[in-house]
Amino acid sequence: MPEHRNTVLMIEDNPIHARLIHNLLKETGDDVYELITAVTLAEGLRRIEQDRIDIILLDLVLPDSQELDTFIRVRTAATQLPIIILTGLDDVSIAAKAVEAGAQDYLIKNEIKGPHLTRAMHYAIERVRATRGEWDSPMFRLAQQQFLKAAQIMDLDENIRERLLFPQRTHVITLPFRRDEYNVVETVFGYRVQHLLTMGPTKGGIRYHEDVNLGEVSALAMWMTWKCSLMNLPFGGAKGGVRIDPTGLSRSELQRLTRRYTSEIIDVIGPDKDIPAPDMGTDEQVMAWIMDTYSQQIGHTVPGVVTGKPVVLGGSLGRKEATGRGLVYLISAAARHIGMPLQGATAVVQGFGNVGSNTARFLEEEGVRLVAVSDVTTGIYNPNGLSYAELVDYAQKNRFLKGFPGGEAVTNKELLELPCDILAPAALQNQITAENADRIKCRILAEGANGPTNLEADEILNRKNIFILPDILGNAGGVTVSYFEWVQDIQNFMWTLKEINERLHGILLDAFQRTVARAETMHTDMRTAALIEGINRVTEAKLLRGIFP
Ligand code: GLU
16 A cells, blocks of 8 residues: 655755755655755756656756746656746746746745645646546546456447446536634545446445545446446445545544535435445544535435434444455355365455454454454564454554554565465555566455456456455445445334344345356356446346437
8 A cells, every 4th residue: 555655856956945945845744745856957857757756846047957948848858747936036927937838836935834835736736637637547447447348248238338438427526625724725626426327326435535536436436336236236336535635634624624525516415316425534424424414405304315324323233344244244155165164264454444444353253363454554464363352452542553563564565465365455446466466375355445456467366266256246245234224214214233234144145146156157257247247237227218318
């Protein structure tokens, strides 16, 4: 799980100004930016070619180049990168010309303060991202490629194929929210994407993460369609998100952000239209605020507008742990299928959020030895076994796993390659690629995260005979209990935890068996088989409904 750091290239020949910027970045205490420096244009251009730069701070008056010419030469070398001009007071008009010619911003050197600098850089990066083709993300490409592969194998109707390749509705918004420091207002990008409206209301989580973009949210919405369809739920897929790192927000900031985001999408959500739920970076409390904001606007309490709420507000028993619980039900089924006893088997779990920690918990309850777990700060490895209770206790006291004394620290990358029977990536996307797939040593790969494995890696893992529980099957326990929650809310009737877990088990097992059977009859892998199961039901519904007008 790489933490995202932006590399800043500063091209500045004046050592006093260079020092100033350096100190300001350091003072901010912000480890989000890494600074590299060049003192001539030639050196700067070399750096642009050699390094992976995210943003350029540019002085226009350099020993080997002057004024607008400096900007034009840097712009030509780095067509896609955000550039902020560093200017003296007397050169402001040239800096303004550079902005007209395509620089993102300028800063007057003697007036820059730390927060001002990092905000200017953050917004310059945002602006370039926003204008650079929002669909174009690796995750959206992956979702489309997986779909096209399945479409080809199942010989999908060409008209249907084109119709399903992009989401039906995408909502891109920008929204402001006030920081606790009253005068500071942040503008952030938000999304709600509805991939398929054919099956009933749309359904899917809301993600708060600094990498969220239209392509990512659209990929996730498409996967929700296949997931709901594979589970036979009466929903099409949706997903939402806000591009922000929620760990840097106070509780009141998070609340203001959530309420404003909700009010921006209020026309497109509702218990009969589109029902959000938690995803990465959001939780029960965020769902409570969404439900409250929506209900305030409608004039009465509408619990069915979101799922994954606290139980006291109409949430369902068992929803919080449903994804982890469901994944372990499926791991048991997969282990039986390949003839591997769970008792004494070993497991590695990547991620210790809601999905990862519950997966670890239920695996331990099944007698599996947990040899490694991780969170954003570290991985922890102990071949003799880790105690779930001790891990939770440590994470509650220290917020993160870093420093946990019961095992050896490993990186997230190393963790994935540890020898084990069950590997459960339950954190970010794009973790298993052509680069590391050959070194993955598990017997069952149980995907708790969405999109953790890319297509090239899939091929390698299948060749190695690793049994894959693909994400749209593996993590479907969450949306399945979300469906139970929605049904209970609409009927004002609550089920017991026993009823919920039994129904969850029944639905997941049925989907597992259908997927295994389809993989066998069609001689294909589990992911493609699961996709075909999902796409088939959607296709049938689409053909029966026909086209309006
Ligand atoms: N965000 C979860 C997922 O990716 C749950 C969605 C839901 O419960 O609607 O499946």
